[in-house]
Amino acid sequence: MTLASRLPEYPWDELAPIAEKARAFPGGAVDLSIGTPVDPVPVVIREALAAAANAPGYPLTAGTPELRSAAAGWLSRSLEVHVDPVTVLPVIGTKEFIAWLPVVLGLGPADTVVYPSLAYPTYEMGARLAGAHGFAVDDGALAEVPASARLLWLNSPSNPTGRVLPAAAQRGAVEWARSHGVLLASDECYIELGWDVTPVSALHTSVRGDSLDGVLAVFSLSKRSNLAGYRAGFVTGDPALMKELLLVGRQAGMIMPAPVQAAMTAALSDDEHAVEQKARYGARRDILAAGLRGAGFTIEHSEAGLYLWATRPGLNCWAACELLAAECGILVGPGSMYGSAGSDYIRVALTATDERVAAAGARLRGFAGR
Secondary structure (H helix, E strand, O other): OOOHHHOOOOHHHHHHHHHHHHHOOOOOOEEOOOOOOOOOOOHHHHHHHHHOOOOOOOOOOOOOHHHHHHHHHHHHHHHOOOOOHHHOEEEEOHHHHHHHHHHHOOOOOOOEEEEEOOOOOHHHHHHHHHOOEEEEEOOOOHHHOOOOEEEEEEEOOOOOOOOOOOHHHHHHHHHHHHHOOOEEEEEOOOOOOEOOOOOOOOOOHHHHOOOOOOEEEEEEOOOOOOOHHHOEEEEEEOHHHHHHHHHHHHHHOOOOOHHHHHHHHHHHHOOHHHHHHHHHHHHHHHHHHHHHHHOOOEEEOOOEOOEEEEEOOOOOHHHHHHHHHHHHOEEOEEHHHHOHHHOOOEEEEOOOOHHHHHHHHHHHHHHHOO
């Protein structure tokens, strides 16, 4: 079996015909489909990157002491999570880490990777890349998980729904995973973007108790600091596992470039730019939520994160995408890309400029008036 035969076509390619309709709308498309940042990289981060540009030697796979301390400091300040800086490991893009974690863990055909029934597709792709089985599970249904489970993904705030798991629900998952010898990995890339609730990390003592054993968390700077182009993130958690992941990284040459490490250090040491960016997303969220509701959509969950999860009576996700593209020139993501439970929903990203979001809001108001 070839590698390609184990993987489906890239799902966003299916949106191409609908994107053409959106681009044909007077004034052009407002692309709210893929959540890619559009705002400038903060100056403090760009300056740190430039200052570290003269980097002729190999950087540290483990990350500089300054970077690891900055990451631990941010966790403490922002999430009330306390880890030893030595357990922090920078990664070259958290999506890449998520996709390859089952391979790094040595999973194979006898093993199962478990993830939410509505989920970022990369959890399933990671299972496929390892030749393992994927198993989508609804909340509270861990009793249905096969005995072959070796890795359990949590994602709070959720992509795509924006749902936040309470600490008690996460704690139950941690207890289940420990009792079954399963590693619990928590994808927390949107954890600072709480709107109606304050998300809690799986590494918080209210969730993991007095021990970090068997728990790993993944953090990204793509949305917090507009660093998607830098491929900047980090993981931390179970000290014994982190030592193993560092060894794999050293043996495989999985090294973050030194200038990016310097940029990450600056980003994690500065909270002001993150507060400003969150405010931008919050203002855009208000405009889009009001416009969608006025156009007949109901917004569900969406209490945190970078997306609105919406549905309109009588339309499946693809029909809703077609409607918004044709009538408003707005391109959104079909919920079915995240699992069959999303077939009646669309995912609307907050990642467009203020001007484009204002245009989307005006178009939605005009559509509602027709």
